[in-house]
Amino acid sequence: MVVSDGVMGKGDVQGKGDQSITCIRLVSLNVPARVKKGSEVQLSCLYDLGNASLYSLKWFYRNHKNPEEQEFFRYTPRGKPVKCITCIRLVSLNVPARVKKGSEVQLSCLYDLGNASLYSLKWFYRNHKNPEEQEFFRYTPRGKPVKQVFPLEGINVDFYKSEGGTVFITETNGMTSGNYKCEISVEGTFQTVFAEKLMTVDVILLQ
Structure with missing residues (x-):
């Protein structure tokens, strides 16, 4: 199995007011290039929110058969727990x-x-x-x-x-x-x- 940049992490932030400019950045996205079939894989997304607060962090997936990206994981620290979009x-x-x-x-x-x-x-x-x-x-x-x-x-x-x-x-x-x-x-x-x-x-x- 090949894991590529088709796996993406996206973050949304909630600012502290319209008068302030919030600079956020995604520091690193750690996705292994190649893994063995049946193995466990760790994906991580490191970010810097500056003076903002995290609203949500979402993971999406797509491949050549399904080019339309689909969400499979969501983290909302102040929302209701929705950690697994598709829990099987x-x-x-x-x-x-x-x-x-x-x-x-x-x-x-x-x-x-x-x-x-x-x-x-x-x-x-x-x-x-x-x-x-x-x-x-x-x-x-x-x-x-x-x-x-x-x-x-x-x-x-x-x-x-x-x-x-x-x-x-x-x-x-x-x-x-x-x-x-x-x-x-x-x-x-x-x-x-x-x-x-x-x-x-x-x-x-x-x-």
């Missing part, structure tokens, strides 16, 4: 810790998007032999197609039963064991949250 959270990730070989498994990802709209929900898999995570299911409610399955060894997705945040995996085997991650993105800001859990398939050897 992953409520629960249901992945069984242990399952029997050959059984059907249901994975589910429950989320709260606040006032946002879902852009995509993706499921990823990785194990000790393949540490690089690979996508095996995608749900995009406004996309064509709405849902997609990407074949992986050991991951047999029931296409017809799987929908939204729920995925059914059949004929589990030793290759099905691994880490499962659910990743959710919303429209507009493309804010993303994810969670990951380990599932182990018990392989019973017949004597």
Whole structure:
């Protein structure tokens, strides 16, 4: 992921009267040029208000697909707390810790998007032999197609039963064991949250 000057911080000040001229300046905008996927990123905006008082500080985002900038964070020290314009959270990730070989498994990802709209929900898999995570299911409610399955060894997705945040995996085997991650993105800001859990398939050897 590349983070560029498309992320902008804007500040508004409230002056102390029409007779005074308030000189304000944005001292520095700290946005890393490149970051790794899945990492946490700190953005900071340092400013000098002179003799003025801060009215609001807003963060905006845009990219080549969405050139119209959109606000995603607002700080108003004297206003009602509106810190998160689009507050999304992953409520629960249901992945069984242990399952029997050959059984059907249901994975589910429950989320709260606040006032946002879902852009995509993706499921990823990785194990000790393949540490690089690979996508095996995608749900995009406004996309064509709405849902997609990407074949992986050991991951047999029931296409017809799987929908939204729920995925059914059949004929589990030793290759099905691994880490499962659910990743959710919303429209507009493309804010993303994810969670990951380990599932182990018990392989019973017949004597």
